[in-house]
Amino acid sequence: MLHDPAQLDLMFQALADPARRLMVDRLSRGPASVSQLAEPLAMSLSAVVQHLNVLEASGLVRTEKLGRVRSCQIEPQALRAAEHWISERRLAWERRLDRLGDFLAETKDES
């Protein structure tokens, strides 16, 4: 589920906003309520909730409501999925460069 293109769309889209990245950053230090996430942000609480919904739809954040407070947590598997997509492409590139280096070294030997 986590590797399908639509989910990656949502995750990268979610990370493309500085307010949302700040929220993820805050959550990486531990769970927080909506108000706690909102506190450093210069926008209405409504706007923060909308950002939070984007994060939740992307799978990056999971929330649970206890009484009147909504507690938010990072979903590390989703972070890992996004990280993985990038690192696979970077590694493919680097492996290619390595092979190219080997090839050049070999043809040099044969000269």
Place this chain on the structure above:
Amino acid sequence: MLHDPAQLDLMFQALADPARRLMVDRLSRGPASVSQLAEPLAMSLSAVVQHLNVLEASGLVRTEKLGRVRSCQIEPQALRAAEHWISERRLAWERRLDRLGDFLAETKDES
């Protein structure tokens, strides 16, 4: 330069589109021209060029024009910057869980 928030906005935004991810994926296997990038995509060449401009503005791709063909390459440092942002937050989360585990183990010893 690569860690400033605006650059991360552009990189994650660039990765949030499936056509652009396909282009990055293709480039991870080696350099390609605009037409080669366009070939698997069901859209006009103009649209592809616009996607390519987004990728270039984000720093993920570098292009160079030789004659009438524009050759495109991945910029691995930019991929690394995006990857790094994510992994730092994931690691912060995991370290926190570890500390929490240690704490729980200790308090259990003391019971």
Place this chain on the structure above:
DNA sequence: ACAATAGTGAAGTATTTACTTCAGTATTGC
């Protein structure tokens, strides 16, 4: 020289995004 190739640039349009405000609901503490 000419045709085919490879890409560029400007408009135009439909959709999505990132907010706002305002009015509402459900919990909690006294």
Place this chain on the structure above:
DNA sequence: GCAATACTGAAGTAAATACTTCACTATTGT
């Protein structure tokens, strides 16, 4: 019970996005 707290939801708006088409320029192969 009542006020304060912690959200929730709907509507509205300005700007950004993801395309399209069409007209155009620069380069290459014959």
